[in-house]
Amino acid sequence: MNFSLSEEQQMLKDSAARFIQQEYSFERRQEDVSNPEGFDPGLWKQLADLGWLAIPFMEENGGFGGDATDLMLLMEQLGAGLVPTPYLATILLFGKLVESGTDGDLRASLLNRLIAGEMQGAVAFMERQSRYALADTTVQAKRSSTGFELNGEKTLVLNGPVADKFIISARTGGGAQDKTGITLFLVDAGTEGLELNELRLMDGQLVANLTLSHVLVPAQHRVGQENRGFELLERVINESLPAVCAEALGLMHHLTETTIEYTRARKQFGVPIGSFQVLQHRMVDMFTACEETRSLLYRTVCSSDNLASPEHRKNLHALKVLTGLRGKRVGNEAIQLHGGMGLTDELDVGHYVKRLMVLNSLFGDADYHQQKLAEISLGM
Amino acid sequence: MDNTLSDEDLKFREEVRSFFARSEPDKAQQLMANPATYKEGAIQWQKQLFKQNWAAPFWPLEHGGAGWTITQAYLYESERVKADAPDVLPFGLKMVGPVIYTYGSEAQKARFLPGILNGDDWWCQGYSEPGAGSDLASLKTRAVREGDDYIVNGSKIWTTYAQHADWIFCLVRTDASGKPQNGISFLLIDMKSPGITVSPIHSINGLHSLNEVHFDNVRVPRENLIGEEGQGWTYAKSLLAHERTAIAKVADSKKRLDKLRALAASELQGGRPMIEDEAFRLRFTTIEIELMALEYMELRVLSALADNRSPGAESSLLKIKGTEIQQALHELAIELAGVYGGVTAGAGDTGHDFGNQARQDFMYGRAATIYGGSNEIQKNIIAKRVLGF
């Protein structure tokens, strides 16, 4: 039993924390997020130069060969600084699908460009009717003479408007809810028949709705095995969950700290409002929420080397549930304890809360994962 | 103990229904949904109510009220939300109006009540200050007598819709010696007075309803003082109690619950409607149970009021539970919308029609436990006044 960090991990944590503290003010964040990309492309290059885009890829693919712990350390700091980046969309989803679903020259060239920060990716899996059910896929992929022809619609594709390439899930067999019969395809942004409608989420990031009409995909641009796309997609999303929750923890931690600071400074009735025991207890609850979330995050990271084990799957669901619930509690309390100030767009609090809310809704919210957990824990 | 409706009540309900059927509340709602036409829509709607003599049904008859029983008021609210009709703005009709008819002079009643009732005058509430929120009595905006005028200096904050307002009712300090509560006066100030500037505060739902109002040597005629100098705190407190009963919003929450039920029937997950989702069902019915209790809690308070027992700490109870339920409903709605609840720019193009509204309601709804005396302050009041600590 050892929860201390290796020397390398400590270095990663320190340099990420220093980067956020020294370079990343809230004012800068507000500027970055209002860019046409929803983030700062210059910063993305900087992350590449720091080697952080290489973390989750294997060494033989030019990566850093990092594990769940490394990702956790980085993502928590990005959360603490509320840094808008396409790390989740481009690296953890698109990049990891490329790494496990393609091979040879295609894989090498894509990963090289991703790691160098020269390419943006997006994974299109959600549909209007699917909500959080990953298997609910209706985009059709018909065989054509040279490969496949895709038709249908995808919604709210993270990083869609900026992506150079997409990985799109489509049905090559099976019925609407079947896990088998889904195949993943690599599609260039400019491909004929691929139409894109740009949207923004409340955390400032760009997403897109995609319309595919007669989009032709060469056979060699299939990602992973035919009809087996669901397993691959689910695995990659599950692998990203601890990172998503680590970012949420960074947000929660910041909200807790900033609330404590505010209530120390804000005076009413002649005393700092932080001197009221009712408010102290509420901040103790916020602190406890962070500690609980961190504990479950560590537990999940510890079981990450056996991804398929029921133990790890339970940990993942539990983590997403707890992060969702405690994140809401911390966010709501942070606003409440700031009083009217908490309602202003000018203060960072509301923006941290919005990011937390988006993270709660990604890949299934607390209710969704709690039912998944119940299926494992109590049976169907 | 019974809750049956008399024939008279049933007749009244028909009258209310036919009013909403012919007065096109959806038109007013549409105008009010757009910030550029919000004011126009709100005024139009109030004028229709005024014509019907229903702008301030809870006012005493002699001042233009309708003399409704609590049953009638309850029926009206139920029908209003069923018809999706707007609520009236509280600042004139529910806040300053009752203060003026209770504590104002005959001249003030004659001058201000008609404009409040018919919607010609838009009022805003100037209580809170940067340094005086929960501790309202510590307010510092000064009013100093000079001849027949007061000269006002200071700043108010969080002033809802000050950008639209013709008048602001303010708590000002006329005496800085002695107990803070004793040096406060209640002053009506024309927003067109030289020396007033209004600056916007943008809130987390992306909209502008809040403001800072600055007073720089603003001259206010002494005839705009309500009642006696130094008694403003007493007047304001009686008003806060009214504000808190209005804050429970039982009928609105019932309507929201109905809407959620309908939305959950058409929102799918894995091919099944969310209304069949176990987690959703538990959360929905938990809120429903609390709302069922709140509805009767409110009726009990209103019936005490009708017996001329003034709402005291009961209104704090209503405020706490009412706002907790509102927030639980907002949270369930935005979560029902899933990721669509987060779409801001281009929300109209998602093919998903309630996520955007759900997000705005959620974000702005966080304020419900803060304004009108925060829920923590309400609990302090109950602990002291009811539990006797």
Ligand SMILES: Cc1cc2nc3c(=O)[nH]c(=O)nc-3n(C[C@H](O)[C@H](O)[C@H](O)COP(=O)(O)OP(=O)(O)OC[C@H]3O[C@@H](n4cnc5c(N)ncnc54)[C@H](O)[C@@H]3O)c2cc1C
């Ligand atoms: C959307 C919105 C609209 C508003 N509209 C108006 C308006 O039109 N006119 C107007 O005058 N005002 C308005 N207000 C102001 C509102 O009344 C104040 O925000 C409220 O009184 C709280 O004051 P504050 O914001 O200064 O918070 P603070 O008083 O600083 O409180 C911060 C936190 O400390 C807690 N706290 C403070 N004292 C205690 C205590 N003794 N015990 C336990 N907890 C405590 C509070 O509950 C809160 O959680 C509005 C506010 C909002 C958010």
